[in-house]
Amino acid sequence: MQQVKQVLFIQGGGEDGYEADRSLVKSLQQALGEYFIISYPPMPDDNDQPDFGWPGKIGEEINKFHNELIIVAHSLGASLLLKYLSENKDPKTVTGIFLLATPFWQGKEQWKQELMLREDFAEKLPKDMIIYLYHCRDDEEVPFDHLALYRAKLPSAKICEIQTGGHQFENNLDQVASDIKNWAK
Numbered sequence: 001m002q003q004v005k006q007v008l009f010i011q012g013g014g015e016d017g018y019e020a021d022r023s024l025v026k027s028l029q030q031a032l033g034e035y036f037i038i039s040y041p042p043m044p045d046d047n048d049q050p051d052f053g054w055p056g057k058i059g060e061e062i063n064k065f066h067n068e069l070i071i072v073a074h075s076l077g078a079s080l081l082l083k084y085l086s087e088n089k090d091p092k093t094v095t096g097i098f099l100l101a102t103p104f105w106q107g108k109e110q111w112k113q114e115l116m117l118r119e120d121f122a123e124k125l126p127k128d129m130i131i132y133l134y135h136c137r138d139d140e141e142v143p144f145d146h147l148a149l150y151r152a153k154l155p156s157a158k159i160c161e162i163q164t165g166g167h168q169f170e171n172n173l174d175q176v177a178s179d180i181k182n183w184a185k
Contacts, residue, residue, distance in 0.1 A: 005184055006069050007038045008061055012101070012167075013052075013076030018042045021074055023171040024100075028072060031177030039064075043077065050114030055084040062091050069093040070180060075142060075167065078102035079115065085129075086121035096130040096183060098176055101167055103142045104149040122153045131157040132179055134169070141167040 009028065011021040025040045032038070041061050044053040058081055062069065071094060073081040078099040085094065105116040118124070125131075131154055135147040151159050160175065 002035045004034075005036045006065055006067060007032070007036050007180070008065070008069055008071045009038050009040045010058060010061075010071065010073035010077035010081055011040070011043055012074040012078075017076070020168065024074060024169065024173055027171055028173040028177055031174045032180060036070075036180070050111065051080065051083070054080040055087070058084045059088060059091075062094060065093050067093065068095045070096045070098070070184065072098045072100070072173075072176065072180075073102075074100040075103065076115075079105060079117070082121060082125070083115070083117055085126065086117060086124040090126045092126075094126060094129055096132070096180070098132045098134070098180060100134050100169065100173075100176070101136065101139050101142045102133060102146065102150060104146040130183060132160060132176075133157050134160040134162060134176060136162045136165040136167070136169060138164050139167045 009025050011017050014020065025038055029036070029038050039061070044057050054077070071081060079102050081097065081099070082102070105112045133147060133150050133154070135142070135144055137144050147159065147161065150157065162169070162175070165172065
């Protein structure tokens with residue numbers, strides 16, 4: 001009998017980010033099938049903190065798991081997952097991360113400072129963790145050239161350029177599910 005795999009899905013940002021990404025979670029669950037269980041907790045809506053309180057919440061959610069954990073994260077959630085993983089103790093449970101439309105924060109604006117990754121973030125990520133990065137060329141929210149910035153920083157990551165699908169991947173994560181299933185065998 002096949003062992004059930006645990007997946008944590010981290011939503012993207014925005015006023016309706018949790019609801020908007022619910023369709024991504026549904027698509028992923030359908031494509032993964034019964035041997036994968038997805039946890040989809042809402043992220044905080046804390047505008048009093050420069051990082052919205054997300055890295056702390058991501059850490060809390062990761063620490064709830066005691067077996068191997070796969071994380072799929074979208075947009076702001078993907079960038080803040082990288083921030084959490086590169087700035088905190090190596091969570092032994094996280095074996096693979098699948099990042100969708102990940103912004104690479106740059107610039108001198110004050111509001112971006114707490115969202116930006118450290119220069120050496122790639123060296124601080126867990127060593128045995130697999131990383132996949134997905135980005136649609138027609139993403140209207142996060143410029144496609146952010147994928148090239150991650151490609152340069154994370155040369156061992158699997159890069160998946162998708163022609164169309166926009167920021168929400170047309171609510172179809174079949175390719176992500178296929179990659180997870182092939183990798184998790």
